Amino acid sequence: MKKRNLTLGLTICSLLGLSACSSLDDGLNTEQAKAEGTLMLKLSSGTQFGETRAVNEESYKNTDNYTVQVYDKDQNEKLNCKGSELAYHMPLKLSIGSYTVKASYGTRDKASTTGFYVEGTAEGTIKADGSEEVRVVCTPTCGKVSVVFDSNMPTFFSDYSVVFDQIKVLGDGGNVSWAKDQVDPWYIELDEAGETVRFTVITATKDDYETDYNGDGTKTETDMKSGTFKLERNKAYKLHVSPKYTATGNGQLGISITIDESTNDIEIPIEVPITWI
Numbered sequence: 001m002k003k004r005n006l007t008l009g010l011t012i013c014s015l016l017g018l019s020a021c022s023s024l025d026d027g028l029n030t031e032q033a034k035a036e037g038t039l040m041l042k043l044s045s046g047t048q049f050g051e052t053r054a055v056n057e058e059s060y061k062n063t064d065n066y067t068v069q070v071y072d073k074d075q076n077e078k079l080n081c082k083g084s085e086l087a088y089h090m091p092l093k094l095s096i097g098s099y100t101v102k103a104s105y106g107t108r109d110k111a112s113t114t115g116f117y118v119e120g121t122a123e124g125t126i127k128a129d130g131s132e133e134v135r136v137v138c139t140p141t142c143g144k145v146s147v148v149f150d151s152n153m154p155t156f157f158s159d160y161s162v163v164f165d166q167i168k169v170l171g172d173g174g175n176v177s178w179a180k181d182q183v184d185p186w187y188i189e190l191d192e193a194g195e196t197v198r199f200t201v202i203t204a205t206k207d208d209y210e211t212d213y214n215g216d217g218t219k220t221e222t223d224m225k226s227g228t229f230k231l232e233r234n235k236a237y238k239l240h241v242s243p244k245y246t247a248t249g250n251g252q253l254g255i256s257i258t259i260d261e262s263t264n265d266i267e268i269p270i271e272v273p274i275t276w277i
Contacts, residue, residue, distance in 0.1 A: 014042045016021035031224055037126035038091035039066065039134060043083055043103055044141040047118055055187075058214065060118055066105045066138065073098045094126050103136045110169045111176045116142045143194070143231040146185040147178040150242030156253055159204040162239060164188070166198040166228075185236070194232035201241055201255060209245070209253045229259055237261055 043063040059065055064084035070092065071077055079092060083103065101122045108117035120138035147162045165175035171191045176186050188197075204221050231237060238260040246252040 015087055030222045033130060035096055036093055036130065037096060037128060037130040038093055039052070039070070039099065039101075039126060039132050040091050041086060041101060041110070042133065042135045043068065043086070043120075044135065044137050045118065046120075046137045046234065049140065049144050050110055052205075055113075055184075060105060060116070060140075063138070066103045066118075068136075069102045070094075071100045071102070090108070090114050091131065096128050098136075099124050100127065101134050102137050103138050105138065108141065109187075110174075110255055111167070111186055111188045113121050113184040113186055116140050117189075133240060139234045140187070141233060142187040142189050143233055144187055144236040145197075145231065145239070147204075147239045147241060148184070149234055150240070152243050153180070153241070156206060156209050156245060157203045158206050160239065160241070161202050163200045163202065164197055165200070168195055188231065190231060190233050192233065194230055196228050198226060198228045199232045199239060201257060203255060223255075225255060225257065227257065235261060 011022070031040045038040055043066060045061040045063055047057060047060045049057050063110060064082065066083040068079065068081055068083055068086055069077060070079035074092075078094060078099070080090060096229045101124060102119065103121075104117065104119040106117040107115050109115070118138040118140050120136040122134045122136045124132045124134040126132055135138060149160060160180050162178040163175050163177070164186070165173075167174060167176075167188055168191060170176070176188065201224065205223065229237065239262065240258045244254040
């Protein structure tokens with residue numbers, strides 16, 4: 001009889017213990033569920049440069065090409081995938097807290113004629129049992145510059161070019177140049193707020209049109225004209241350089257420079273403040 005009572009007592013204790021553990025586990029699962037939420041990501045491209053010969057800018061508008069990363073507040077990486085794979089990870093389950101989402105594509109060079117870099121970042125906060133939607137817009141970290149020489153330039157000049165300098169990322173003395181036969185635009189890395197860039201047009205006048213003398217009977221063969229303009233990220237600037245000749249007296253030869261600003265490669269002349277040096 002005593003043996004039966006002891007067995008029954010152990011059985012009841014075991015059942016009570018299992019019940020207690022089950023209740024404890026349920027509580028932990030509930031707390032764990034409350035400590036998580038979901039993150040939904042959407043990507044879009046803000047690239048507005050337009051198509052060029054050397055660079056297929058359409059590839060920068062295709063978010064499938066982007067690399068997407070998600071970091072927690074301690075910079076621990078929680079996701080790293082291509083934009084084309086993003087849908088397979090959504091919704092992304094994360095612990096409650098703050099997160100940084102970064103998307104990028106391309107190569108980050110100081111100045112290049114073959115490509116550029118786009119990126120975007122956004123912040124999101126996961127709340128318990130909540131869903132947070134974060135949209136990341138990626139834009140170029142550079143400005144785009146090109147030069148168009150008038151078809152009459154070879155009539156008056158044996159050579160001509162444009163040099164862009166005073167660009168922060170290139171440092172003192174750094175520059176990019178545009179030769180008379182160049183066709184591919186420059187993509188130049190810039191500060192977020194944009195920069196004031198200097199351009200210098202260098203011309204070598206043909207003998208028949210050299211009219212400037214140095215006071216000693218010698219002619220000035222090379223002339224330079226410099227100015228500045230504001231260059232901003234995700235904007236395209238096109239310098240138009242043309243000869244300006246007046247066939248009176250000994251003749252006067254100069255150059256005319258206008259700047260077009262366009263974000264879609266359609267030439268729209270606008271007034272751009274130019275400070276001549």
